[in-house]
Amino acid sequence: MRRLLFLVLIVLAAALAGGAYWYRTGMEEQVAASRWLSHSLDKVKSVSVQGDGETYTLVADDRNWETRVADESSTVSAGALGDRVRDYLNRLSDLVPLLSFQGNESALLEEHGLADPGLMLVVQFKDEGIAPLRIRFSQGESGKTYGWNSETPNRAYEFGDEVFGQVARPAVHFLDTKVFRFDEEQVYQVQLVQPFGSSWLVKRGANGFTFVLPGYLKDKEASGSELKLYLHALALLRAGKLILEPAEPERGMAALTIKVWAGKDKEPSTVEFFTIEDDPKHYFGRSSWLTVPFLLDAESVSQLVKSAFDVQGRNVFTLDISQVAVIVIVNGDRRYVVRRENTGWRVEGGEKNIPGIDMALWRFTELQFEALPLNNLAATAVELMHCRLLDGEGDELKAVTFYADPKLPQGQCWMKNGDGMYYPVSSRLLKDLQGMFPGGPGKTE
Incomplete structure (x- = not known):
């Protein structure tokens, strides 16, 4: 009996040892796997x-x-x-x-x-x-x-x-298809060049961007909001397809070149677009950031084309409306003198305040020309209204004249500013003033 028990114990020990070995081997294989x-x-x-x-x-x-x-x-x-x-x-x-x-x-x-x-x-x-x-x-x-x-x-x-x-x-x-690389907030100069179109160069100064080129806009204000949107679009621009083989443009002259200077960089981030003779739906692109050429669809390239007019600061004039104390309006054969009083704006001799004058003054400051201004008007233009804005001492701050012209697009009129130029502007302000101060016989100063 003892011998049998001894044999059983030996078998169990061997089984346990074998199980432990196989378990350890299996675990090692699991760990290795x-x-x-x-x-x-x-x-x-x-x-x-x-x-x-x-x-x-x-x-x-x-x-x-x-x-x-x-x-x-x-x-x-x-x-x-x-x-x-x-x-x-x-x-x-x-x-x-x-x-x-x-x-x-x-x-x-x-x-x-x-x-x-x-x-x-x-x-x-x-x-x-x-x-x-x-x-x-x-x-x-x-x-x-x-x-x-x-x-x-x-x-x-x-x-x-x-x-x-x-x-x-x-x-x-893995490829980075960004066409430009610059910090939007650090941009200090932007240039767009078209051999057969509008070209311009703007530079940031203490008061924002001003034009360096073209010559007729030199030192004039550029639109900060338009340039901000434009630079953001450039920063997000991606190549449509990278050309992963040596390639050169078919044409020697780029149809569009854009340069952006930012931060402490003396050399600009530059991209050039070339037409492709057999593929009018795409442009061949070359970038100083991308080290390989690329293709970009023609629609995307067309959205990058901005004329000097597009990025020009188009506000007709600046005006501190808090300084305006008297408004003199001539509409047809009627003349109105409107003064700022403690309770609001009132026509001389009238008993009621005229609402909407402050909004009209604000719209004066927001007026932008819709196309390039002219030195002379066509014979089709007809004078409609003349406005003079005076301060509390009676000194003239601004004087403007509005003209109708059937040759202008609907919703526009001419406005002559003090600099002698005629600007095509929205006619909304004119219509507001005509509603407040109708033409016809009226009281004069």
Whole structure:
């Protein structure tokens, strides 16, 4: 009985030892399988990618990344989106296998389609003491993704079906397609050049942007709001398609050139657009920021064309409405004298205040010309109203005259300012004043 019990104990001990061994071996295999890569990919110098008929390399340059795309005869370089590169490297290092297979390296590669894989990567580290990491991925007929890396050459891994699509990224996925690079708030000079159109140059001063060119606008105010919108559009501009091969424009002269100076940069951020003879729907672009040429659709380019008039400060005059104390209006053969009193604005001799005068004065300050002003009016123009704005001492602040002209677009009239120029402006202010001060026989001063 004792001998039998002794034999049973020996068998149980052997079984427990065997179970512990197999459990430990299984756990070790689980750990090995889940540890796809032993090195983190946060200190990578470059990643060479070969797959789907293209070869390119992601290269770290200080804090930036660039993409180098090679073909049979040359290599082109373009800026890469650092966030996308870092996200890609994190995805690679964080992959969790579903299964792992151990065996002879050659046999594993053949069995899982990794001898001639759909994607091959070579990762170089900044620490030269770390050997380059070679990675392979393949996608089986069933859609399963298989992987292999040089750290564990005698092991292959199985991943989820979606993994191959996540790691087999084309070069364009990483390319930075921004056409300009500048800080909008730091821009101090902008230039637009068209060989057969409006060209201009504006420069920021203490009171905003003023024109340097063209000569007839020199030192005149540019519209700060229009330039702000324009610069924002330039900052957001993206290439439609990057040309990842050596290419030159068909025409020697650019149809449109835009230059932006910002911060402490002495050289501007520049882009040139050239027409394409056989493709009127696109322009060939060349940028000082992008190191490769690109295409952009004609509609997008047309929206970048701004004339000097478009960015000109078009307010007809400036006026401190708090200084206005008396308004003299002549409408037809009637003349009105309106004075500011404690309770509001009142026509001399009248008993009631006239509402809307403050709004009308505000609209004077907001008047903008809708087209280029003229020195002389056409014979079709007819004078309608004359206004004089005086201060409390009776000194004239402004004097303007409104004219109707059937040749103007609907909703516009001419306004003559004190500088002698005739400006096409919105007729809304004129109609408001005509409603408050109708024509006909009236009281004079």
